[in-house]
Amino acid sequence: MSTVQLEIIHEHIGLLTLNRPEAANSFSLQLLHDLNNALDEVEKNNQIRVLILTGSGEKAFCAGADLKEREGMTEEQVIATVGKIKSTTTRVEQIAIPTIAAINGAAFGGGLELALACDIRIACDTAKMGLTETSLGIIPGAGGTQRLSRLIGLGKAKYLIFTAKRLTSKEAKDIGLVEEVLEKEDFLEKSITISLSIAQNGPIGIQQAKKAINLGYETDITSGLKIEDLCYAKTIPTVDRREGLLAFKEKRKPQYKGK
Incomplete structure (x- = not known):
């Protein structure tokens, strides 16, 4: 089964789901490969006007890098993998149509960096998120140091990255990191409704x-x-x-x- 699923819903809405719930939808090499293939399909489909990105299950949007897979990598392989995550998030940022990160659960490290590359971020009321890389002795390497500061300002970005603080969805909304917080029960349905309000325009x-x-x-x-x-x-x-x-x-x- 593919680690990424792409569905066309409501004619003009693409729903892209990271599908590794057993590993918190983390970025394995296979998932990165499948995600880029899915983005190929989105770019070829002229009927898609808005793309929603979300995670499978209720616990995680994306937990970032697959640290278990990374344990067996050489330093050179780690650098190459981080580069692949960065190029993928940049590709999401540069796609022509609007993108919405529907953050259904935990979004840490590279997972939040993927959300930051989207145009709009909508979070479930139970979601938690943060750029926590400094707690592992590294720094955000997929655009987080650049996109977070542009989104919420230098001081807040430095505070969050330096402390590796984990935010609730409400805290994230209060500082402008996410645009909407929706209740868990109808989270995806309301995310689709927001997408439709965009797709109906020119x-x-x-x-x-x-x-x-x-x-x-x-x-x-x-x-x-x-x-x-x-x-x-x-x-x-x-x-x-x-x-x-x-x-x-x-x-x-x-x-x-x-x-």
Whole structure:
């Protein structure tokens, strides 16, 4: 059985599930391979407008690196494996469509780094998370030192990484690490509802908005406004833009095609 499952739900929503519940959905080499194969499928499927990433079972989203597997590795193999985790999380960050981390349980180390690479983070009320690598004598190596500070600020990021603190989902929301905390009973259903609220909007507009936000955030405001202009221009000649105007005029829900 694959360590990663990809389903298409509600026509335009992709649900990608890390499927190693017996190992807290940790990053084995096989899971990394399967995850990249699943991302290949997502990128080839033009019908997917939003991708949800979650973990199987109720205990863990992803516990990070598979430390049992790592015990038998040489130093060179460890470095290569960490590099593979980093390149995979970066790939998730750079995918064109919006991504939502549905954090259904524990998200530590590389697991939280995967969530940080997503556009939006939604947590179950029983979830716990943290970048705990310094407690193992190492540092976050899959983008955590960079993405966490950009998301919640330098001081808070340093505090969490230096102390290896574990946060509840409520604490994570209070500092802006996650956007929503949902009750365990209807966690996935409500995560899908949020995804549908994104998927109903113009897919080209959503993708260009993501691009403008991501690229503009890394530069000064003047350059960012120019990036916004370029991304806005991409939406002008589209069929979707004309459909949006027509639907507004006719007081009906637009039927976007991504063209």
